[in-house]
Amino acid sequence: MAVVSGPQLTGLERLPTEAILIILRFLNYRDLVSCRFVCRRLYQLCSHEPLWKMHCKRYWLLCENDKMKHNVSWMELFRQFYCNLGQYIEHYAELKEAWENLKKFLGLNCPRMITSLNVGLTEQELALVEQRIQFKLPKDYRCSLRIHNGQRLVVPGLMGSMALSNHYRSEDLLDIDTAAGGFQQRKGLKHCLPLTFCIHTGLSQYMALDEVEGRKPCEIFYHCVDHMAPDPSVADMFLTGSSFTEWFTTFVFNVTSGHYPIIRDQIFRYTHDERCVARTGDIIVSVSNSFLPELSSVHPPHFFFSYRVRFVGIPYSCSPDSVVLLRLSPSILAIGDKFVMSLGELGEYQSYVMTLLVKDASVLADFHPKHVKETNLFGQALRIHRICSDEEDSNRHQRH
Known part of the structure; x- marks a missing residue:
């Protein structure tokens, strides 16, 4: 050559x-x-x-x-x-853009959350934290802390909420000083740093800083006790991310794209699959769910979800005597934008395994009585059956 x-x-x-x-x-x-x-x-x-x-x-x-x-x-x-x-040149643009998109969205939809954000840290402040815990922080996490040092411990938390009739969770994104105070050395969570914290449930998402106890560095997870192991310190994990960048940018995308709904000025981490939509007449019903790690376990295999059922395309001319029946598995409690569906009495519909009754007709569409549509939503059979009064049924046939 x-x-x-x-x-x-x-x-x-x-x-x-x-x-x-x-x-x-x-x-x-x-x-x-x-x-x-x-x-x-x-x-x-x-x-x-x-x-x-x-x-x-x-x-x-x-x-x-x-x-x-x-x-x-x-x-x-x-x-x-x-x-x-x-x-941080390989991480800064992606994380900075995510933060800016999130703040812009919150400014329009949840303005009080923005006031809870802390300013970014200096390199000297980060070095002191690393000296304190005797571990180096991942580069992308450090980069995010340079932009915003988490948030103050407030409600609602930045990283999502969940509200049921007898259960509430709201996760704050921890500032590094609080996170360092919760840095773990104990067996089961050795060398893990909490990223989030819920003051109501004590739930946290942790990030592994070392390859120990079967975890990979930078993995983010919910800690879960193994109730079947002889050693009470043995723990399982519900993984939520393989790196801070993936974890945070995915969350921001789900928030800003509308995949996570805003309910009462809070971010609810419901996951919606567009295939999980059924239509009966003029009613469009969609179902989304949210995993509840604080109530779930791997050993034994108990996994709890909250289901949210929404009714879309709704005129307000229905009879107040109308009802909607949802046939779902017994463990489900669904939350709607305008109402909460709670377990109702079986009554005349006792042929259904479990029936949730909604008697607020203002949220229901006007469609032909006894027109039933079934679909498989998240593995659950969803049956919608509107019962009209005789007068309403007669008026409906006259219109057609």
Whole structure:
């Protein structure tokens, strides 16, 4: 193979400036800096402002207003941010964008949550925490703490809530000092750091900082006691993420995209599958569920879910005597936007295994009586059967 000698690089002189700038746009910031030392012409072209503007936007999410605020060139602005946050350059843009999207959404839907967010930390403050727990924090988690140091212990918590008739959970995203105070050395949770905390249930999501007790570093999980093990310290896990970035950005996406509903100014972590929708006449019913780790266990295998049933497309001309029957498994308590369905008496519908009665007709659609539709929603049989009064039934037939 022929060796290219130094003088042959002068061939770049034959390329027009526009062509070289196009080539340079494909280089990352490291290669762009290296090319500045090749020759005088590349030194000048690699300092081209649009190139560094592109990198400032890509890695630091900076805009013209940021440049005007700092009153420096794009290349100098990139250098300043790199000196401050360079070790997080692979994580910063994704996490910063997630935080900004979340705050924008909360400002419109849950404004009081924004006031609970803490400002970001300095490198010196993070170093003191690592010295305190004798462990290095994952880079992406450190990066998030530089942006926002969690939130104050308030209700509702940022990381989602769940409210049943006799049970309430709301998880706060912990600040690092509180999290470090809960850093675990005991068997079953050794070298695990709490990320969230619920002041009502004591529930936390933990992040593993070390490969110990069968966990992988950076895994995030709910702790679950193994009730069948002879050793009471043996624990199981309900995994919620393989890294902080995946865990946090997935949560933010579910919130800002509307997958997690906002109920009474709180984020409810209900998961909805678009296939789990049934229609009977003019009623569209959708079902979503939320896992309850604080009530569940792996050994023995007991898994609890809360179900939310929504009725959509609803006129308000129904008779107050109308009812809707939901045939679901006995363990389900569903929460709706406008009402809570509780276990009702079987009465005349005792042929159903378990019946939930809803007598508030203002949330029901007007559809033909005794028109029944069944579907399989989250493995549960859902039967909707509207019973109309004789007068309403007669009026319906007259309209048709």
